[in-house]
Amino acid sequence: xxxxxxxxxxxxxxxxxxxxxxxxxxxxxxxxxxxxxxxxxxxxxxxxxxxxxxxxxxxxxxxxxxxxxxxxxxxxxxxxxxxxxxxxxxxxxxxxxxxxxxxxxxxx
Numbered sequence: 053x054x055x056x057x058x059x060x061x062x063x064x065x066x067x068x069x070x071x072x073x074x075x076x077x078x079x080x081x082x083x084x085x086x087x088x089x090x091x092x093x094x095x096x097x098x099x100x101x102x103x104x105x106x107x108x109x110x111x112x113x114x115x116x117x118x119x120x121x122x123x124x125x126x127x128x129x130x131x132x133x134x135x136x137x138x139x140x141x142x143x144x145x146x147x148x149x150x151x152x153x154x155x156x157x158x159x160x
Contacts, residue, residue: 077147078159079133079140081126089144094126097144101129105136109157116157127152128159135160 081094101107109116110125117125130145131152140147153159 075149077134077149078152079130079145080148080152081123081130082142082144082146083123084146091122093144094122097141098122098125098129101133105129105132107132128157131159 082089098107098110102110107129108114110128111117116128126144130141134140134145151159
């Protein structure tokens with residue numbers, strides 16, 4: 053009976069690792085509120101974060117510049133700051149397991 057229990061336990065561990073492998077958290081703009089952050093809050097964070105981390109992908113000509121939407125740029129800046137500093141600004145952002153990357157634009 054002990055061998056069966058151990059085998060079952062190991063199988064469950066492998067399944068848990070397999071189903072969750074590759075999923076990682078991202079920090080993205082929280083547009084659901086209430087209240088939803090203002091454009092000024094998003095722009096302020098972008099300006100702040102991009103003074104610390106490399107935001108060249110969301111600058112004109114960068115892979116993540118288009119679509120040129122403030123919230124998309126905030127998503128990228130929030131996530132890059134989160135990945136480099138380990139902190140998601142929860143005043144304007146939220147943690148998600150949904151990968152916000154899109155064609156041509158990879159979110160680390």
